[in-house]
Amino acid sequence: MSYQEKSAWACVLSILVVFTPYFFVVFWYPLAHVGMFAITVALLVAMLVAFHTVNSITTAPIRKSGDVPAPDELDHIIELRAAKLAGIVLATVVLCWSIATMFGAPAQGVIAIASERAAGDLATSSSFAIPVSQALFWVHLLFAGFVVSNIAYYTAIVAGYRRLSNG
Amino acid sequence: MDKIVIRNRIRELRFKAGEMTQQALADRVGITRQTVIALEKGRYYPSLELAFRMARSFGVPLEEIFSVTE
Numbered sequence: 001m002s003y004q005e006k007s008a009w010a011c012v013l014s015i016l017v018v019f020t021p022y023f024f025v026v027f028w029y030p031l032a033h034v035g036m037f038a039i040t041v042a043l044l045v046a047m048l049v050a051f052h053t054v055n056s057i058t059t060a061p062i063r064k065s066g067d068v069p070a071p072d073e074l075d076h077i078i079e080l081r082a083a084k085l086a087g088i089v090l091a092t093v094v095l096c097w098s099i100a101t102m103f104g105a106p107a108q109g110v111i112a113i114a115s116e117r118a119a120g121d122l123a124t125s126s127s128f129a130i131p132v133s134q135a136l137f138w139v140h141l142l143f144a145g146f147v148v149s150n151i152a153y154y155t156a157i158v159a160g161y162r163r164l165s166n167g
Numbered sequence: 168m169d170k171i172v173i174r175n176r177i178r179e180l181r182f183k184a185g186e187m188t189q190q191a192l193a194d195r196v197g198i199t200r201q202t203v204i205a206l207e208k209g210r211y212y213p214s215l216e217l218a219f220r221m222a223r224s225f226g227v228p229l230e231e232i233f234s235v236t237e
Contacts, residue, residue, distance in 0.1 A: 002201045072198040073214050074205060164205045 004075050005161035011154040014055040019147050022047045026140045044143075074164075082156035089152040093145030101138050108134050172236050178207045180225045180232060196220045 022043065071079075108130045181187045189203040196217065205211035213221070222229045 002199060069199045070197075072202050073217060074202040074211055075199070161201075164201070164210050 001165075002075075002161060003069060004071060004078075005158060008154045008157035008161070010058040011055060012151060012158065014051055014058055015147060015151055015154070017054055018047055018051040023140065023144055023147075027137070078157055078160035081160060082153050085156045086149045086153035090145065090149035093148060094142070097138075097142050097145055100141075105130055105134070105138060169237055172209075173212050173233055174209065174236060175206060175233050177203070177221065177232060180227065184225060192221075192224065195224045 025043070112130060177192070181189070181192055189207075190200045193200045193203045197220070198217065202211065206213060218229055218233060222232055225232065
């Protein structure tokens with residue numbers, strides 16, 4: 001297994017280790033419900049720092065195990081193909097997110113008005129506003145898309161090297 | 168258009184060149200050992216530049232390393 005492949009494996013694992021618990025928390029326990037938006041942002045920054053730390057730790061033995069060969073033309077081709085795939089994934093995610101947000105966010109506003117009316121309150125135009133927790137949900141969904149495209153990039157690199165090894 | 172298959176004699180030429188190792192060839196032409204393995208197995212076709220570097224490394228014309236079969 002080449003250094004580039006090991007490095008890609010380390011990146012995939014690091015992303016999964018760091019961002020799986022992060023998205024689990026922000027999607028299942030929306031912190032904005034308790035007005036803790038600042039904590040969400042701080043958590044995100046901490047997660048990004050943790051990602052780079054875990055990534056650095058996991059790739060350190062690879063770097064120390066011998067001379068790291070410079071990437072050659074085959075490595076560049078594999079990276080280019082992976083970047084192309086990641087670009088397609090990102091574009092698809094952003095497009096789906098835009099469409100889902102266009103319909104999903106107003107639908108949540110309509111639900112908010114309906115629930116106010118059901119409670120006997122007078123619904124106004126301000127009732128159409130969605131709660132911060134819902135807004136954050138959509139933001140995190142987009143951020144998850146960026147993370148997914150990153151996973152696609154590194155997975156495609158691993159797949160590229162595996163294809164060479166296994167035919 | 169029919170697909171062409173490019174065959175190579177890299178492995179054979181390595182052994183003719185004093186049983187040169189894959190790593191030694193990789194170092195001489197500036198690629199990784201994994202790329203040499205991929206080339207020998209025919210899973211990767213090199214760029215023209217790399218092909219000429221290999222030919223120069225073995226001291227043979229390009230067509231003695233690579234050949235095309237329909």
